[in-house]
Amino acid sequence: xxxxxxxxxxxxxxxxxxxxxxxxxxxxxxxxxxxxxxxxxxxxxxxxxxxxxxxxxxxxxxxxxxxxxxxxxxxxxxxxxxxxxxxxxxxxxxxxxxxxxxxxxxxxxxxxxxxxxxxxxxxxxxxxxxxxxxxxxxxxxxxxxxxxxxxxxxxxxxxxxxxxxxxxxxxxxxxxxxxxxxxxxxxxxxxxxxxxxxxxxxxxxxxxxxxxxxxxxxxxxxxxxxxxxxxxxxxxxxxxxxxxxxxxxxxxxxxxxxxxxxxxxxxxxxxxxxxxxxxxxxxxxxxxxxxxxxxxxxxxxxxxxxx
Amino acid sequence: xxxxxxxxxxxxxxxxxxxxxxxxxxxxxxxxxxxxxxxxxxxxxxxxxxxxxxxxxxxxxxxxxxxxxxxxxxxxxxxxxxxxxxxxxxxxxxxxxxxxxxxxxxxxxxxxxxxxxxxxxxxxxxxxxxxxxxxxxxxxxxxxxxxxxxxxxxxxxxxxxxxxxxxxxxxxxxxxxxxxxxxxxxxxxxxxxxxxxxxxxxxxxxxxxxxxxxxxxxxxxxxxxxxxxxxxxxxxxxxxxxxxxxxxxxxxxxxxxxxxxxxxxxxxxxxxxxxxxxxxxxxxxxxxxxxxxxxxxxxxxxxxxxxxxxxxxxxxxxxxxxxxxxxxxxxxxxxxxxxxxxxxxxxxxxxxxxxxxxxxxxxxxxxxxxxxxxxxxxxxxxxxxxxxxxxxxxxxxxxxxxxxxxxxxxxxxxxxxxxxxxxxxxxxxxxxxxxxxxxxxxxxxxxxxxxxxxxxxxxxxxxxxxxxxxxxxxxxxxx
Numbered sequence: 001x002x003x004x005x006x007x008x009x010x011x012x013x014x015x016x017x018x019x020x021x022x023x024x025x026x027x028x029x030x031x032x033x034x035x036x037x038x039x040x041x042x043x044x045x046x047x048x049x050x051x052x053x054x055x056x057x058x059x060x061x062x063x064x065x066x067x068x069x070x071x072x073x074x075x076x077x078x079x080x081x082x083x084x085x086x087x088x089x090x091x092x093x094x095x096x097x098x099x100x101x102x103x104x105x106x107x108x109x110x111x112x113x114x115x116x117x118x119x120x121x122x123x124x125x126x127x128x129x130x131x132x133x134x135x136x137x138x139x140x141x142x143x144x145x146x147x148x149x150x151x152x153x154x155x156x157x158x159x160x161x162x163x164x165x166x167x168x169x170x171x172x173x174x175x176x177x178x179x180x181x182x183x184x185x186x187x188x189x190x191x192x193x194x195x196x197x198x199x200x201x202x203x204x205x206x207x208x209x210x211x212x213x214x215x216x217x218x219x220x221x222x223x224x225x226x227x228x229x230x231x232x233x234x235x236x237x238x239x240x241x242x243x244x245x246x247x248x249x250x251x252x253x254x255x256x257x258x259x260x261x262x263x264x265x266x267x268x269x270x271x272x273x274x275x276x277x278x279x280x281x282x283x284x285x286x287x288x289x290x291x292x293x294x295x296x297x298x299x300x301x302x303x304x305x306x307x
Numbered sequence: 308x309x310x311x312x313x314x315x316x317x318x319x320x321x322x323x324x325x326x327x328x329x330x331x332x333x334x335x336x337x338x339x340x341x342x343x344x345x346x347x348x349x350x351x352x353x354x355x356x357x358x359x360x361x362x363x364x365x366x367x368x369x370x371x372x373x374x375x376x377x378x379x380x381x382x383x384x385x386x387x388x389x390x391x392x393x394x395x396x397x398x399x400x401x402x403x404x405x406x407x408x409x410x411x412x413x414x415x416x417x418x419x420x421x422x423x424x425x426x427x428x429x430x431x432x433x434x435x436x437x438x439x440x441x442x443x444x445x446x447x448x449x450x451x452x453x454x455x456x457x458x459x460x461x462x463x464x465x466x467x468x469x470x471x472x473x474x475x476x477x478x479x480x481x482x483x484x485x486x487x488x489x490x491x492x493x494x495x496x497x498x499x500x501x502x503x504x505x506x507x508x509x510x511x512x513x514x515x516x517x518x519x520x521x522x523x524x525x526x527x528x529x530x531x532x533x534x535x536x537x538x539x540x541x542x543x544x545x546x547x548x549x550x551x552x553x554x555x556x557x558x559x560x561x562x563x564x565x566x567x568x569x570x571x572x573x574x575x576x577x578x579x580x581x582x583x584x585x586x587x588x589x590x591x592x593x594x595x596x597x598x599x600x601x602x603x604x605x606x607x608x609x610x611x612x613x614x615x616x617x618x619x620x621x622x623x624x625x626x627x628x629x630x631x632x633x634x635x636x637x638x639x640x641x642x643x644x645x646x647x648x649x650x651x652x653x654x655x656x657x658x659x660x661x662x663x664x665x666x667x668x669x670x671x672x673x674x675x676x677x678x679x680x681x682x683x684x685x686x687x688x689x690x691x692x693x694x695x696x697x698x699x700x701x702x703x704x705x706x707x708x709x710x711x712x713x714x715x716x717x718x719x720x721x722x723x724x725x726x727x728x729x730x731x732x733x734x735x736x737x738x739x740x741x742x743x744x745x746x747x748x749x750x751x752x753x754x755x756x757x758x759x760x761x762x763x764x765x766x767x768x769x770x771x772x773x774x775x776x777x778x779x780x781x782x783x784x785x786x
Contacts, residue, residue, distance in 0.1 A: 007764035008771075015772050024723045032723040034773055035518070126777070151313055152776045 012159075020163035027170045030160050036130060036153050037160050041171030043068060044088045044135035047181040051084065051104060051137070057180075058305040059083040060106045062096045063115030066231035069281045071113065073180040075291035081305065085181035090128040092120040093211040094148060099132070100215065102141035111225045111303055114215070116261075118246040121208045125149070130157035134164075184284040185277035202245050209253060216257050227303050228254065228261040232290055234272045237279050238265065260301050264290065308348035310556045311510050311776070318345070319560060322466075326564050331487045335461055338484075342466035346429075349470075353428040356393060357464065363389050364438040365459045368445045368452035379446065386442045394435045397427050402631030430470030432628055434463050436595055441477045443599055450477040458484050465566075467557040471550070473571040473591035480568070488565025500746045501559025503767050508552030510774030512735050516541045516728050517775075522716045524689055527699045531709040535699050538712075542689045543682045544732050547576065550589070555746070574740045576681075579673035580662055581645040584681060592628070596621050615650065619643035629688070634696060638687040645680060742766075 019030040030037045047068065058081040061071040067087025076083035086104040088095070096114070106112050120128075129145045130153055136142040142161055146154045177183045219226050228250075243265055254261050270276070275286030282290060298304050308314050322341045329337055347354055367386030371379055401422050408419045441462065444450035453459040462481050468474075488494075523530060523538030530538075551572035558568045575587035585593045604617045619640060626639020652658045661669060683700065690696035702709070717725070744750060745759065 004760055004764050004767075007761055008767045011765045011768035012771055015768055019772075025721065027723075029723075032721065033727050034515075034775065035719075035724075036776065124777075152771055152774070156772060156776075 016159045016163050020160055020167065028160075028164060028167055030164070031170065034156075036156065038131045038134040038157065039170040040134055040164060040167055041169040041173075042131070042135070043174045043177075043183060044131050045169065045171075046173045046177055047086060047088065048103060048135060048137040050179070050181060051086070053105070055082070056107045057082050057084040057110060058107075059111045059113060060100075060104060061085045061087060061113040061115060061181075062091070062100065062104065063087050063113075064091050064117045064120050065089055065281065066117055067091070067113075067115045068181050068183050069185060069277075070115070070231050070287055070290070071182065072184065072284075072287050072291050073178075073182050075288060075295065079295060079304070083180060083182075085183075087115065087181065088128065089131060090120055090125070091132075092125040092128055093208045093215055094125060095128050095132060095145070097211045097215040097218070098141055098144045098148065099136075101218065102138055102144060103136065106219065106222065106224045108223045109225070109305055111227065111298070111305055112219055114212075114226060114228050116228050116230050116246075116250065118202065118242065121204045121246070121249070122202060123205065124151075125205070125208070126151055126153045129154050133157040134161050136161075184287055185281055186284055187277040188273055188275075188283060202242060202249075204249050209249070212250075213253055213256075216253070216259065220257070225303050225305070226257075226259050227298065227301070228259055229294070230261075230263045230265040232264045232267060232270050232282060232286070234270075234276045234279060236272060240266070260303065262294070262297055264294075308345050310553065310560075311506065311514075311774075314348065323563055327490045335458055335484050338465065339457055339461045342461065342464040342469060345466040346464065346469055349429045350426065356397070356428050356431075357434065360390055360393055360435065360438055361460050361463050364442050364463075365453070365456055367442050368459070369454070371442060371445050372452040383442060383446045387439060390435055390438050390442075394431060396423070397425055397431055399627075399631045401425075433472045433474055434469060436474045436592070436628075437472075438463055440474065440595065440599070444477050450481070453477075453481060465561070467560040467566075468568055471553045471557070472589075473554055473557065473569050474595050475569060475591070480566070483566050486565075491565060494562050494565050497746070497748065498559040498562030498564075500763055501555045501562060503559075503763055503770065504742055504746050505552040505555030505557075505559060506774070507766050507770050508548035508555065508735075510776065511769060512731055513545045513548035513552060514775035515731060515773070516545050518720070519712070519717065519725070519728060520545055520689070522712055524691070524695070524699075526715075527690070527695050527702070529710045530702075530712055532703045532706050534709075534712045535703050539682050539686050539689075539699065539703070541728075541732065543576075543678070543685050544735065546685065546688070547572070548735070574743050576678050576736070577674050577740055578677050579670050580677065581642065581649050581680070584677060585642070585646075592625070596625050600624065611650075615647045618646050618650075622646070633693055634687050634690055637693065637696070638684050641684050641687065645684075 016030075019033060020028050022029045024032060027039065031039045043065075059071075059076055061067045061083065064087055068085045069087070071083060071085045073083040073085065084104070086099065088099075091099075100106065100112070126149065129149055133142045133145050133154060134157055136145075139161075142158055146158045174183045176186060216226060247263075250261075253259075270282070270286050270290065275282055275289065277283040277286075295304070308318060318341070322337070325337055326334055343354060346357065364386055367382055370382045371386070374382055404420045404422055411418050441450065441453075441459075445452050453462065458481065461484055462475075462477060463469075465475075465480070520538055520542045523534055524542070527535060527538075554571035558571070561568045569591055571589060571591050573587040573590065575584050578584035578587055601617060601621045604621070605613060606617075607614055609617070620643075622643030623636055623640040626635040626637070626642075629635040629639070653662065662673065664670070686699050687693075687696045690699060701707070713720070713722075713725070720728075745754075745762075750759075
């Protein structure tokens with residue numbers, strides 16, 4: 001049995017090396033043989049390289065794609081605030097916790113906007129982890145994902161990362177990438193948004209609530225201001241029953257820490273066809289309008305950092 | 308719980324170690340508890356339904372054994388009807404309601420019955436048939452009624468084969484729960500080999516090509532014929548790898564603890580006739596229908612016309628067992644028709660001589676032809692509805708042009724990605740018969756044991772690295 005396991009490990013390492021060194025059509029073979037292996041590059045890669053650990057960011061937006069498509073550093077700049085949008089695709093609270101601990105460390109007295117998106121509290125979140133593991137700027141952070149979410153997919157992603165360290169980038173930046181992690185969409189929504197399967201009861205993964213709790217505790221220890229925000233949703237994509245289930249799920253934690261929660265999910269002053277790029281994201285026009293309102297609301301709550 | 312899940316990676320060694328650590332008299336209790344946990348990972352409260360059917364058939368078995376004559380028969384029918392009633396309510400009721408509503412609409416009758424809002428309990432068809440097998444064998448006097456309720460429950464619920472078979476016979480498995488199994492290197496090693504090979508088929512082959520099949524079958528009317536042909540061949544391999552992979556894992560998991568489950572697949576795609584195919588595909592189900600439906604209807608002892616009629620009926624029912632949809636019924640009936648035609652052809656001396664030929668070339672040609680015929684059946688099995696199935700068949704037969712699947716959802720896959728999947732499938736077809744024999748000990752004396760160990764270690768490494776991991780259910784779970 002020990003011999004079998006040793007042989008298996010040797011074959012595993014050998015095959016991993018092979019598929020990460022042989023290239024077909026400018027990409028590692030690994031990217032062709034299993035869709036669960038992530039390509040190097042894209043939003044996760046770009047934002048980790050753009051993050052400057054020596055810069056003092058006044059505001060950090062974390063969370064899913066809402067966080068990198070919905071918070072415009074230029075709007076915050078108008079108030080002399082330096083914002084970094086540290087969101088990544090389907091980033092859940094476990095991922096946010098690890099990233100804010102190891103990479104995106106918020107400065108003292110800064111504001112962290114935790115963008116709450118109900119869909120990131122569902123499922124196992126592995127798709128998000130594997131993208132970050134492949135592209136994270138630190139091995140320690142990448143390994144922490146494997147440690148906290150032991151799964152064959154995270155293990156494979158880590159082994160690929162280690163074998164592809166010197167491989168060139170395989171995917172370019174997200175179209176429209178600007179600065180400080182921000183990547184707006186310019187389109188307007190052309191079709192009616194789907195409801196993304198929002199029917200019936202939501203099966204929340206309680207691990208994500210646990211990590212939201214840990215994240216809040218850690219940020220509080222770091223003397224960082226925290227606000228929860230739910231990004232606007234197109235009217236056609238808003239399901240009251242679904243959202244109420246999410247609020248019931250999240251409210252005990254909000255009450256426990258007394259954190260302010262700005263819920264724009266059900267605010268429908270934005271227009272579907274003019275301000276949204278798709279069923280989930282605002283376009284640049286929508287972001288500009290909404291960010292102005294958000295800044296006013298944050299100011300009223302005395303949450304904006306003062307220089 | 309799925310065999311291809313992280314939970315099972317913990318569950319299986321824990322249960323196996325505890326099994327061998329516990330004194331023999333408590334082992335059945337451990338297996339029963341483990342089986343309950345395994346089942347409750349899906350929809351916990353559905354265990355109540357399972358408990359009800361177990362209770363009915365446990366007492367039915369005892370009463371059948373104690374009675375004689377008409378009373379005995381009545382108990383048998385009572386058990387069959389009540390067990391099938393559960394299956395009917397959860398699996399077939401909505402099919403009949405739906406058809407009733409369609410007919411009512413067709414004849415202009417402004418009346419419709421509401422569809423029942425129930426979810427099919429996982430593996431219901433499998434454990435229903437296993438329960439029926441028990442009461443029928445007790446009725447026939449081939450099996451004594453099981454006095455221990457716990458052991459009988461374990462017979463129905465034994466976790467390796469609870470949700471997708473093999474559908475066991477009481478004569479094969481019940482006595483094994485009373486036997487003491489010691490940890491044995493041969494059983495352990497053989498069981499692990501079965502599990503690795505089964506897992507390889509499931510996560511490396513079946514789940515890897517599933518995305519191509521799903522995409523092609525989701526819009527059959529738009530795609531060009533080569534894509535539809537590719538999707539059909541891929542599905543033939545997918546369903547084989549998915550289902551036989553599960554069976555191998557079930558046989559392997561049981562074998563590690565010393566239990567021997569019946570063989571369920573034996574490289575069906577090398578079959579040179581449809582009759583041979585059914586002797587190699589889902590053996591536990593085809594022998595179930597043979598023993599409990601076909602032979603009681605008269606088997607081969609009736610006139611040729613009646614025999615062919617029975618064949619058609621049995622295969623249509625077998626199709627219906629798979630799913631409450633006309634596509635499954637047609638799939639089953641189609642195989643019935645194949646068999647009737649084959650029986651007719653076997654009467655022609657030239658054909659008969661050809662099909663029994665030992666010539667490898669002739670065998671390969673027959674295998675290829677049978678594979679095409681079986682694949683036509685799989686189109687009906689996989690298609691969403693009859694309309695889609697006919698569309699796929701006609702577009703392939705008339706070489707109709709259309710869109711490329713790579714223009715849509717498969718664009719991310721890329722040409723190298725698709726080439727890899729085709730390579731996986733082709734190489735699998737070549738080495739499947741070899742590994743099948745290898746895992747069953749055929750080459751035990753011919754091959755060096757270190758070489759075999761290295762081969763399985765390579766397979767295991769490929770399972771980890773190339774496997775498509777995640778919560779991908781087995782296709783047969785829905786049945």
